[in-house]
Amino acid sequence: MSVVANIYDSDPISLIAKIKENLSIWTLGSWSHFQIINAEPLPGGTPMIAEMVTLSGRLTIAANGTIPVTAIPFLQPRANELLHLRWEPLDDVEGILWEQATQGRFNARAVHARVNRFTRLHDPNLALTTFWVLGLDRNMALEVRNPNPVALPIARFHFFGFRYMLTPLKAEPSVTTYLPAEGF
């Protein structure tokens, strides 16, 4: 039976489908179909911390200031790879998620939600921060805001999750897990 992935359940992060199962991903305005060949966790740690002040070529993030949308190099997958990630800031800054620097994630008609140090209070597993990066040149990007009236020398964001290796399928499989990975 085909199912829609329970990607925003409040549980700790886990694989959305098992190895050798099919995955249908909503991306670029249509469903693309894949089989999961392999998967492995990305448990985080130092290599998965993005320090956005340095990454954007600054010395500080200004008081009440912004770091414009910036791609994070270590979150750029290979072709036919899918990253499944959750995240939070380690410093008192707010992150605004973008797809390809132009399409905002976590937004509604009149609001673009942010992830900050308070997010874990009402969402302990950071489930609401879940996002996906599929394949080459489909990068995520992060905008950072400093809510403090003083400049900060550091703005760290920590990411963790899974990496899936996929193989494309020519037709929609009869049994698959549907993953609405992109914003709308």
Place this chain on the structure above:
Amino acid sequence: MDKVGIRKAGNAGLVTTTAPAAPAPGDLLHTMPTRAIAGPRTARITKIMAYNNTGANVPLLFGTNDRAVVPAFVQLLPALVAINGLDNEWTEEEIPAVEWMSDETATAAGRTGNIHVVAGSVAVPVAGIMVSIEIEEFGEQ
């Protein structure tokens, strides 16, 4: 259940009190985030450390002033006496949960605004007391 916030040092860092002409406005210890940028946050002082080497015991007055209708120092905690030659410390259990607010709206009571300290009194401020605070900012709980 009490609120949970973001704990950090007062963003003015280590402050040495000054003795301007009376009435003293208070030395800035922590600037609150502004509503437009961070939403209306509040902050409690969770720890105070003060070192007094002036030769006499000196009261420390914690309050605010900069968002009153007529800016003037408004004391929000009872005076804490910094004993001469001692490392004076007050921790969360000993400090009432007074919340400084980031709302920019000026109020007659002056209860919104940044965290300031006056050493001595507003009429006779004392210079040279080193003060550092730890605060907890609340915004979404």
